[in-house]
Amino acid sequence: MSVQTRLLLALVAVAAAAVAWIVVIEAIRRTI
Amino acid sequence: MRPSVLLALAAAAALALPAVAWGHAGLVRTVPSASRTVNAPPGQVVLSYTEPVVGRFAIVSVTDAEGRQIASEPPSNAPGAPQTLITPLRRAPEGWYLVFWRVVSADGHPVRGAFTFAVGPNPGPPPQFRVPSLSETATSTRLLISRWVVFLSLLAALGLFVLRTVIARPVVRAVRGCSLRPLSVAFGVAIVIALVAIPVYVDLATAQFTLRSAFDLGAIVPAARASGFGRDYLDLELVVALFGIAAFVALFVDRPERAERSVAELLALPAALLTGAAALVLPSLAGHAGQKSPRGLALPLDSVHMGAAAIWLGGLIGLIVFWLSVPAGNRIAALAFVVPRFSAVAFGSVVVLIGTGIGSSFLELPTFSTLWQTSYGKALLVKIALLFAALMLAGVNLARTKPRLQAAGVRPSLGPSAAVLLRRLVQGEIVFVAAALFAAIVLTSLPPPASALARVKNISARVGPGPVSEVVAKGPYRVRVGVSPNRAALPNTFSVAITRGGRPVRGAQVVSRFDMLDMDMGEQSYRVPERKPGVFVKSAPALVMVGHWALQFEVTPPGAKPFVVTLLDKASG
Numbered sequence: 253m254s255v256q257t258r259l260l261l262a263l264v265a266v267a268a269a270a271v272a273w274i275v276v277i278e279a280i281r282r283t284i
Numbered sequence: 285m286r287p288s289v290l291l292a293l294a295a296a297a298a299l300a301l302p303a304v305a306w307g308h309a310g311l312v313r314t315v316p317s318a319s320r321t322v323n324a325p326p327g328q329v330v331l332s333y334t335e336p337v338v339g340r341f342a343i344v345s346v347t348d349a350e351g352r353q354i355a356s357e358p359p360s361n362a363p364g365a366p367q368t369l370i371t372p373l374r375r376a377p378e379g380w381y382l383v384f385w386r387v388v389s390a391d392g393h394p395v396r397g398a399f400t401f402a403v404g405p406n407p408g409p410p411p412q413f414r415v416p417s418l419s420e421t422a423t424s425t426r427l428l429i430s431r432w433v434v435f436l437s438l439l440a441a442l443g444l445f446v447l448r449t450v451i452a453r454p455v456v457r458a459v460r461g462c463s464l465r466p467l468s469v470a471f472g473v474a475i476v477i478a479l480v481a482i483p484v485y486v487d488l489a490t491a492q493f494t495l496r497s498a499f500d501l502g503a504i505v506p507a508a509r510a511s512g513f514g515r516d517y518l519d520l521e522l523v524v525a526l527f528g529i530a531a532f533v534a535l536f537v538d539r540p541e542r543a544e545r546s547v548a549e550l551l552a553l554p555a556a557l558l559t560g561a562a563a564l565v566l567p568s569l570a571g572h573a574g575q576k577s578p579r580g581l582a583l584p585l586d587s588v589h590m591g592a593a594a595i596w597l598g599g600l601i602g603l604i605v606f607w608l609s610v611p612a613g614n615r616i617a618a619l620a621f622v623v624p625r626f627s628a629v630a631f632g633s634v635v636v637l638i639g640t641g642i643g644s645s646f647l648e649l650p651t652f653s654t655l656w657q658t659s660y661g662k663a664l665l666v667k668i669a670l671l672f673a674a675l676m677l678a679g680v681n682l683a684r685t686k687p688r689l690q691a692a693g694v695r696p697s698l699g700p701s702a703a704v705l706l707r708r709l710v711q712g713e714i715v716f717v718a719a720a721l722f723a724a725i726v727l728t729s730l731p732p733p734a735s736a737l738a739r740v741k742n743i744s745a746r747v748g749p750g751p752v753s754e755v756v757a758k759g760p761y762r763v764r765v766g767v768s769p770n771r772a773a774l775p776n777t778f779s780v781a782i783t784r785g786g787r788p789v790r791g792a793q794v795v796s797r798f799d800m801l802d803m804d805m806g807e808q809s810y811r812v813p814e815r816k817p818g819v820f821v822k823s824a825p826a827l828v829m830v831g832h833w834a835l836q837f838e839v840t841p842p843g844a845k846p847f848v849v850t851l852l853d854k855a856s857g
Contacts, residue, residue: 255546255548258537258546258548259547259548259551261533261536261537261548261552262533262537262547262548262549262551262552262555263551264529264530264533265529265530265533265534265551265552265555265556265559266551266552266555268526268527268529268530268533268555268556268559269526269530269554269555269556269558269559269562271526272522272523272526272527272530272558272559272562272563273558273562275519275522275523275526275562276519276523276562276565276566278519279515279516279519279565279566279569280565280569280583282512282515283512283516283569283579284579
């Protein structure tokens with residue numbers, strides 16, 4: 253597996269984390 | 285570990301409290317006021333709650349003494365006030381009316397209650413209303429089990445991931461022939477179970493709360509999306525799926541055989557851990573912590589509590605998977621490497637678990653005595669006892685098994701027996717921690733004790749539901765208090781029999797006070813007349829609502845100082 257592919261996959265994980273926290277922050281905003 | 289340290293840990297565990305819990309809407313104000321007489325027919329009934337309630341799922345019935353409905357339309361939320369329900373009424377003639385309500389609070393739990401009011405000026409004596417069944421619970425077996433599976437799989441997945449990517453990872457380089465693949469597979473299984481269990485749980489819970497069939501998805505899905513509880517858990521499903529993706533990537537790019545992590549690994553692993561942390565926030569938001577003030581403290585305490593539990597429980601499950609999957613020839617060496625690393629992390633987790641538990645206890649329990657006087661407190665004590673048992677096993681592992689495994693490099697004869705002991709103890713620990721989690725699930729399905737309980741001082745006895753006959757000693761006096769039938773919205777007979785040295789005390793002044801603890805209704809006060817020597821009896825519709833009441837009887841014996849007998853009563857419907 254090339255370095256680029258591995259980096260691209262890692263960026264997918266980072267994007268997943270970002271989306272997850274956007275969902276959580278929106279849920280916190282809704283509750284408070 | 286030294287016995288003194290174990291004892292200190294055990295003492296702290298005895299105070300550790302749960303964090304995840306659900307909130308419940310409480311009725312705080314009614315118009316017309318409960319048990320009061322209004323002079324003109326009210327055009328509507330207004331009910332205000334402690335938190336937003338969903339108007340679409342609310343039921344408010346207003347009936348007269350003959351059971352005729354006078355609500356003209358279903359209830360709806362007041363404009364701009366999600367905590368308030370308005371129910372329009374037809375013109376109500378003079379007389380008494382019963383308001384019965386059932387709402388689904390923001391956390392998805394149903395709450396019911398009833399109260400009476402009268403339209404004057406001469407409503408007459410209060411009639412005997414037929415109150416619909418008022419008991420409702422969120423603790424049905426299938427709901428408890430599905431909720432338990434959700435939390436067990438979610439916590440196991442998080443803990444397994446941490447064990448695989450952080451704690452056990454270097455073993456590949458340290459011990460030849462070790463593979464981390466079984467841990468990755470176990471993580472995958474746990475996350476798939478969580479992804480299936482979450483929607484099933486939301487479906488079952490919403491079906492129960494909205495009184496529909498679990499298969500009526502056309503009604504359940506909009507209902508789940510309309511309640512705060514349903515939205516939070518559907519968000520949890522999304523975040524767990526994202527965690528699955530990020531964790532899969534982190535495992536896929538991970539090359540544990542190399543001494544240093546690549547840039548891709550350094551990006552993917554923190555991203556996956558952050559996504560897992562996000563999944564811990566949502567159950568807290570959907571529970572009591574999301575409704576408990578100060579939320580800035582309650583929410584982090586709750587989420588960190590669950591994170592610590594995840595590392596402990598998931599790590600234990602991972603240890604067993606690791607034990608079973610490592611080839612027998614490498615087992616002792618591999619365990620001697622992984623177990624001390626896991627012990628250090630697990631010890632920290634347990635300390636954090638206890639610390640956050642104690643912190644939450646200060647927010648959740650109004651008084652220390654609620655710990656053994658309420659169902660919530662009792663479920664909590666069971667949870668603490670189970671965690672205590674798990675800690676004892678953990679203590680044996682720390683004190684005996686870990687040093688033997690480490691010494692096995694020098695004295696190989698110690699290895700096999702230590703490994704077998706480790707497996708047995710860890711299996712026992714898993715059973716206790718999983719059972720403690722189940723106790724926490726029961727606990728979080730019960731409403732926490734009413735905060736008004738802290739308002740009542742010097743409670744002589746806790747009584748009800750059902751008829752009461754309680755003897756209380758006050759100095760030289762013995763006071764027998766009776767309440768019959770001790771049911772809400774009916775006239776109840778309150779009797780106070782006072783004796784001193786076995787003889788009735790004549791001519792005392794007795795004043796009774798009734799204070800509703802679950803909502804603010806104002807105190808009612810009656811003089812209780814003497815019917816027989818030393819026996820004071822009054823019949824009054826004083827307990828106008830189901831719930832907790834402080835019954836206070838102020839007794840002034842002739843020529844003596846007054847004293848007060850306070851009973852904490854639970855009136856049923």
